[in-house]
Amino acid sequence: MSATDAASCYKSTPPGQARNGYCKSMMIAQKPSPGNRPVLVKEFQGDKLIHFERDKDGVVTSPDISPDDAGWMARMKTKAMNSLVPENLSQSVSKDYVATRKWQLARDFLGAFAGTASLAAVMTAVAPANAALAALSVAGVTVANVNWFKDRMGQLSSIAATNIARIAEKNPRPWMMASDIIQNVGTVVDAATCVLPPLVYFPLLTGMGVVRAVGGAAGGAAGANVGPRQAIKGNLGEVSVKNGNQSTLATFAGATAGIATLGAIGSVLSFGTAVLAVAGIGAVGSLVTYYKMLQSLDYNPVNEKSMRYVMDHMQSNNGEVPPPSRNLMGQVAGLVKRDTLIAGDKIKPLLEDKNFADLRETFKARPYIMNIKDGKPYLVLKHEEGSNDQPQLAAKPLPENSDFVAKMAQTQAMYQGIVAERLLASPDYASKKSQDADAANRWVIEESLKQTPADIRPFLAEMQKAGWSVDTVRFWGEERPSTFEAAKP
Numbered sequence: 001m002s003a004t005d006a007a008s009c010y011k012s013t014p015p016g017q018a019r020n021g022y023c024k025s026m027m028i029a030q031k032p033s034p035g036n037r038p039v040l041v042k043e044f045q046g047d048k049l050i051h052f053e054r055d056k057d058g059v060v061t062s063p064d065i066s067p068d069d070a071g072w073m074a075r076m077k078t079k080a081m082n083s084l085v086p087e088n089l090s091q092s093v094s095k096d097y098v099a100t101r102k103w104q105l106a107r108d109f110l111g112a113f114a115g116t117a118s119l120a121a122v123m124t125a126v127a128p129a130n131a132a133l134a135a136l137s138v139a140g141v142t143v144a145n146v147n148w149f150k151d152r153m154g155q156l157s158s159i160a161a162t163n164i165a166r167i168a169e170k171n172p173r174p175w176m177m178a179s180d181i182i183q184n185v186g187t188v189v190d191a192a193t194c195v196l197p198p199l200v201y202f203p204l205l206t207g208m209g210v211v212r213a214v215g216g217a218a219g220g221a222a223g224a225n226v227g228p229r230q231a232i233k234g235n236l237g238e239v240s241v242k243n244g245n246q247s248t249l250a251t252f253a254g255a256t257a258g259i260a261t262l263g264a265i266g267s268v269l270s271f272g273t274a275v276l277a278v279a280g281i282g283a284v285g286s287l288v289t290y291y292k293m294l295q296s297l298d299y300n301p302v303n304e305k306s307m308r309y310v311m312d313h314m315q316s317n318n319g320e321v322p323p324p325s326r327n328l329m330g331q332v333a334g335l336v337k338r339d340t341l342i343a344g345d346k347i348k349p350l351l352e353d354k355n356f357a358d359l360r361e362t363f364k365a366r367p368y369i370m371n372i373k374d375g376k377p378y379l380v381l382k383h384e385e386g387s388n389d390q391p392q393l394a395a396k397p398l399p400e401n402s403d404f405v406a407k408m409a410q411t412q413a414m415y416q417g418i419v420a421e422r423l424l425a426s427p428d429y430a431s432k433k434s435q436d437a438d439a440a441n442r443w444v445i446e447e448s449l450k451q452t453p454a455d456i457r458p459f460l461a462e463m464q465k466a467g468w469s470v471d472t473v474r475f476w477g478e479e480r481p482s483t484f485e486a487a488k489p
Helices: 003-012 019-030 072-084 097-136 143-160 162-168 172-192 198-222 226-230 236-266 271-296 304-316 328-336 356-362 403-424 427-435 437-451 457-466
Strands: 039-045 048-054 368-373 376-384 469-473 482-484
Touching (some): 072 236, 097 172, 097 226, 097 236, 097 271, 162 198, 172 198, 172 271, 172 328, 236 271, 304 403, 356 368, 368 437, 376 403, 403 437, 403 469, 427 437, 457 469
Parallel strands (some): 376 482
Antiparallel strands (some): 368 376
């Protein structure tokens, strides 16, 4: 009701009526309700932001939806995408997901491409191999029990590889690469069975089965956390299923292409040459694409090797924290070098040391104690009850949970252990040791303590900024500290 209408209401309403209340109610009655007003609405549909407009007559329009979107082709495309791509892709998975999946699917295609040729070779070679085995006439040796032995050896080797799996999960990317190298070498070896003497068939496949089982266990353990890291919205089930659907299509296409290529080459060259060519091309391509996938993977835990790499770079570059190395093959070659420090060793040897009281006093403000034992740093995590020797909780962007406190304590201990190793290898230490070994060890302990940050959080923040996965700290040793209590008199 306009101002003119309100004035007319007052004039036309008899004085005996509740003129003010009546006219006010008329104004409210004629006022448009919120539901009838024009409104703009925004809604997310997957990764796309859709705008809707509803006019006063209830007509809904959207500039983001075309008439073609309602067609059957569009609906089929949407269903296909929903079965392959995680919902709300830009928000539900990590930033490295698309890049890694692109290369992984190429790897799946090429792996199936090579695998088809290898399977054809194995199936072709099995009959001559069985005949050669039967011709040996060795007591107790039959095709059945040799096959049983070949299969069981692979299974037992997988169980025996448990310790390698524990090592692999601490340094995932190079172990994943090493595992894929083994699998692709195995593919080429399988392909070679059709051109090698039949008698080597079973020994070759048995030996390769053992190597594959060990490599597969290491690779599986190393890559176990990739899925949970990429499914950042608690949608691991959805991501896993859709990754599986993607890989199914890629391997189907790769196997089909492999059969076609094998037939084409086989019509010109011999079967053995064709098999080796297809398997070799697929295996090399598989390795290259997997290498690219791992380079795209944002998964670089803090471990002994990464700490050494970072601290060596800092020493020669004015304290600059480097990003993770992209030289993945160099890291694979470095796998033969084992970790040497334990960030959380047993307490008893420390308690038995004659210098325990002095060491306890020296490290009273630290969450660990370091001693020199057998010429190496000996690190024990500890907590003095009633003291403030533990790291303070971190703040974002570092993990803020209490579990990260123990990880920070391990990192600080490892930092001092690496510094101590350098000092133990220095000419100064050698000179001091020639005069007094105990005094030289004490010098290493005190000097490495001075060079180790009292607060490790800034160091971890710099590592995170450089691209390291500081939320994943993996050292050997017990991360739960030994607790020191006041003994009863």
